[in-house]
Amino acid sequence: xxxxxxxxxxxxxxxxxxxxxxxxxxxxxxxxxxxxxxxxxxxxxxxxxxxxxxxxxxxxxxxxxxxxxxxxxxxxxxxxxxxxxxxxxxxxxxxxxxxxxxxxxxxxxxxxxxxxxxxxxxxxxxxxxxxxxxxxxxxxxxxxxxxxxxxxxxxxxxxxxxxxxxxxxxxxxxxxxxxxxxxxxxxxxxxxxxxxxxxxxxxxxxxxxxxxxxxxxxxxxxxxxxxxxxxxxxxxxxxxxxxxxxxxxxxxxxxxxxxxxxxxxxxxxxxxxxxxxxxxxxxxxxxxxxxxxxxxxxxxxxxxxxxxxxxxxxxxxxxxxxxxxxxxxxxxxxxxxxxxxxxxxxxxxxxxxxxxxxxxxxxxxxxxxxxxxxxxxxxxxxxxxxxxxxxxxxxxxxxxxxxxxxxxxxxxxxxxxxxxx
Amino acid sequence: xxxxxxxxxxxxxxxxxxxxxxxxxxxxxxxxxxxxxxxxxxxxxxxxxxxxxxxxxxxxxxxxxxxxxxxxxxxxxxxxxxxxxxxxxxxxxxxxxxxxxxxxxxxxxxxxxxxxxxxxxxxxxxxxxxxxxxxxxxxxxxxxxxxxxxxxxxxxxxxxxxxxxxxxxxxxxxxxxxxxxxxxxxxxxxxxxxxxxxxxxxxxxxxxxxxxxxxxxxxxxxxxxxxxxxxxxxxxxxxxxxxxxxxxxxxxxxxxxxxxxxxxxxxxxxxxxxxxxxxxxxxxxxxxxxxxxxxxxxxxxxxxxxxxxxxxxxxxxxxxxxxxxxxxxxxxxxxxxxxxxxxxxxxxxxxxxxxxxxxxxxxxxxxxxxxxxxxxxxxxxxxxxxxxxxxxxxxxxxxxxxxxxxxxxxxxxxxxxxxxx
Numbered sequence: 001x002x003x004x005x006x007x008x009x010x011x012x013x014x015x016x017x018x019x020x021x022x023x024x025x026x027x028x029x030x031x032x033x034x035x036x037x038x039x040x041x042x043x044x045x046x047x048x049x050x051x052x053x054x055x056x057x058x059x060x061x062x063x064x065x066x067x068x069x070x071x072x073x074x075x076x077x078x079x080x081x082x083x084x085x086x087x088x089x090x091x092x093x094x095x096x097x098x099x100x101x102x103x104x105x106x107x108x109x110x111x112x113x114x115x116x117x118x119x120x121x122x123x124x125x126x127x128x129x130x131x132x133x134x135x136x137x138x139x140x141x142x143x144x145x146x147x148x149x150x151x152x153x154x155x156x157x158x159x160x161x162x163x164x165x166x167x168x169x170x171x172x173x174x175x176x177x178x179x180x181x182x183x184x185x186x187x188x189x190x191x192x193x194x195x196x197x198x199x200x201x202x203x204x205x206x207x208x209x210x211x212x213x214x215x216x217x218x219x220x221x222x223x224x225x226x227x228x229x230x231x232x233x234x235x236x237x238x239x240x241x242x243x244x245x246x247x248x249x250x251x252x253x254x255x256x257x258x259x260x261x262x263x264x265x266x267x268x269x270x271x272x273x274x275x276x277x278x279x280x281x282x283x284x285x286x287x288x289x290x291x292x293x294x295x296x297x298x299x300x301x302x303x304x305x306x307x308x309x310x311x312x313x314x315x316x317x318x319x320x321x322x323x324x325x326x327x328x329x330x331x332x333x334x335x336x337x338x339x340x341x342x343x344x345x346x347x348x349x350x351x352x353x354x355x356x357x358x359x360x361x362x363x364x365x366x367x368x369x370x371x372x373x374x375x376x377x378x379x380x381x382x383x384x385x386x387x388x389x390x391x392x393x394x395x396x397x398x399x400x401x402x403x404x405x406x407x408x409x410x411x412x413x414x415x416x417x418x419x420x421x
Numbered sequence: 422x423x424x425x426x427x428x429x430x431x432x433x434x435x436x437x438x439x440x441x442x443x444x445x446x447x448x449x450x451x452x453x454x455x456x457x458x459x460x461x462x463x464x465x466x467x468x469x470x471x472x473x474x475x476x477x478x479x480x481x482x483x484x485x486x487x488x489x490x491x492x493x494x495x496x497x498x499x500x501x502x503x504x505x506x507x508x509x510x511x512x513x514x515x516x517x518x519x520x521x522x523x524x525x526x527x528x529x530x531x532x533x534x535x536x537x538x539x540x541x542x543x544x545x546x547x548x549x550x551x552x553x554x555x556x557x558x559x560x561x562x563x564x565x566x567x568x569x570x571x572x573x574x575x576x577x578x579x580x581x582x583x584x585x586x587x588x589x590x591x592x593x594x595x596x597x598x599x600x601x602x603x604x605x606x607x608x609x610x611x612x613x614x615x616x617x618x619x620x621x622x623x624x625x626x627x628x629x630x631x632x633x634x635x636x637x638x639x640x641x642x643x644x645x646x647x648x649x650x651x652x653x654x655x656x657x658x659x660x661x662x663x664x665x666x667x668x669x670x671x672x673x674x675x676x677x678x679x680x681x682x683x684x685x686x687x688x689x690x691x692x693x694x695x696x697x698x699x700x701x702x703x704x705x706x707x708x709x710x711x712x713x714x715x716x717x718x719x720x721x722x723x724x725x726x727x728x729x730x731x732x733x734x735x736x737x738x739x740x741x742x743x744x745x746x747x748x749x750x751x752x753x754x755x756x757x758x759x760x761x762x763x764x765x766x767x768x769x770x771x772x773x774x775x776x777x778x779x780x781x782x783x784x785x786x787x788x789x790x791x792x793x794x795x796x797x798x799x800x801x802x803x804x805x806x807x808x809x810x811x812x813x814x815x816x817x818x819x820x821x822x823x824x825x826x827x828x829x830x831x832x833x834x835x836x837x838x839x840x841x842x
Binding site for chain 2: 020051059
């Protein structure tokens, strides 16, 4: 049976007709490899911005249903144009919007989740030898309402299509060459990872590495779809393969380091050490739709029978957070609320750290030698994060990148027999 | 029961966000009159041209299916933006594309005909008090293929929706103020008609008056939908009402005069006067998709037993026509083929001429007094057309306009009780 490859091209890859012609060549190359090809595309370059601008000129607060009707047109333009470009090269191709395919979502506008993808029309057209071009970012409800999938939606469309079709692989073509050990703008000798696990990718994404939207990685993980992130302009570069940790040889404890400078720390001081206090606080924040990242509760002080609760939120949520705390001040009985926005979260991520002791201590020692004061620590199975002063972020990142040997990509090739593109 | 009014706004009426705001006001005004309103819009201004240009950059001959996918996006942008503008004024509104409504067409791309319109979703939303904004120009097949309706398609969408919903009236808002007795660019004292019959409108359109596409008028006639052509910028002007001739008082023999300068005349000389010659000729032309307008066959010459066949075609079809004639030359056995592209068809149109003798002779006399040589004549029940030299077209049109008293619009108001807007 022929293998199915799903390819996804973002807005910068289809920004103008010349770039669309380039994408057509990349698509055809995969078809020439003997694979069936399903292509997912985003809206051209600045189309979405232009549409949003017009909407804002007509309404201060346009309804999310009509925004979805509006924004979904961008992808419908790209799919038709790319299909024409492929046909012009002599290959049979056909475009479908989400409604035509049956990319079924929840009935929620602007951030719907895919619940099902009909594959009948896709399979019929693949069997007829056609290259299929599908509109990313959009879906449709049972009632025929058009929805969009929110940020990173086209990546999610591609991964979900790959899962539904049992595709061999999902290639995400983008304007970067792959996933790096850290942000090359901060650490110039960051190196590209040949492979990374879904879990590491998720932690890196949440820690500030924005190559793929976490939702698409979660979907790939859930359905074990191998993902490849690669450049549409450097085809000889195989990019980074993202796959299950079970399929990797864990030769390295740390896959990458990341810094997140968008957080703010809040310390609620001297709250009574009794059950329900923390629960009340974080439930109230959740009700306001505020995501809390790190949480530390100190040991209770024996004399006063109080403790401190420290946590971090996105800086944008700071005003809302303080307003919520103000409403709770009688219940909390706190002596003070301290806020610090001049902080950074520095993280090391690696599926290999699970079985290797000493990784955390190496991190702490490295920061200590630099004279960096650690304000908070949080750990998961594959990530260790330290909250430091914002001014210490860059040197911390560089030092950690060096100490964990991330300069050169020593990663072995993928095990097994993955097809080349 | 509340009356349903269908309104249609063309591309110039929604060319930018300010114009869309203006359209929202026109729509709301109709809603405030106590009517249910369904609005049909075209793509914004030059959107279609822009999309076509990109397509041509990608493919010399883009597939008509993908062109339909591409061009249908233009209307999807307009409907969302207009709906937002209406909502911003505090009115409940919802947009639907053709797929969502169920505007069912034949499975022919770029010029599909509507075969059915589902009204369930529309009625439900009207009952909920919503203003409905529908994408014009597009349709969908049983198989979920997106089609477009060809030139004048949005007018046809509006009329077909009005017919399906049993609407009180279909208002076509455009950049002209109505239907004129003739082209005001040629005859400056042309006057606006308060009413005109479907038949007259069809003959005027075919004779070169391009306010409405003939297909929309035919559909309106078929389903007896009263049509009003009016300006979206001069709301106090009631424009022109187009309705069944049975609903009009036929006070005037001639409703308008028109000139068509796009035709060419061909005379096939001395073909044998035997059965099947004309049929063979026009069947061959039809197979090449060439529309023939006027046809004159001379009386057979007794001595040679031959006659001449003269006909007119669109000048653009002239090369194809001559090539077809060349292929038939042995069968036809003609002595010569003469071509004249420097001609004009001047027509008078009026449903009232049916019962009034002398209209034709008045026309011929008027042209004779001007020294205009009539090359061909054709007549229908409500139209008389004379083929004249192109250089005679303007003076013929002016003289006919005067002799049939078209300077002032003497048309009485519509009989019966049509609602004002």
